[in-house]
Amino acid sequence: MSEPAKKPRQRGYALTEILIATAIAAGVLTAIASALSGVVRLNARSEERAQQLTDVKTIVARLNAGLAGDDILAGLTGWRIERAPLSLGDTSDASSTFDIVIVRNDTSAVRSFEFLARRPVGGR
16 A cells, blocks of 8 residues: 655745735834824923923013013013903002913914913002
8 A cells, every 4th residue: 555645844934924924013013103103292292391381480480580571581482471460459559469471482382371470569
């Protein structure tokens, strides 16, 4: 009797297997790249907001120090301030006279910052 023919042993991968593995790898790499891109965008936005908040803190400190006019915005680019008087109670009492202060940055699409500031002695 003759022996059954031995099948040659398969070595390597079929073309279909390679194509499927490549497609899966491409999908995973695309998802990773997209996630990293989102993280970079969020980081840049976060840094921009942190700088804007630092600028606003500087403006508030200058207002509290009694600076007026261009001295408040010295060295800060793109910012503008709007002030409107707000009187609480007796208007002759200097401790109850405040301004509503709105600070905006014209160079970015950030929302405005609004707060109350005590009006400096002697008016605006």
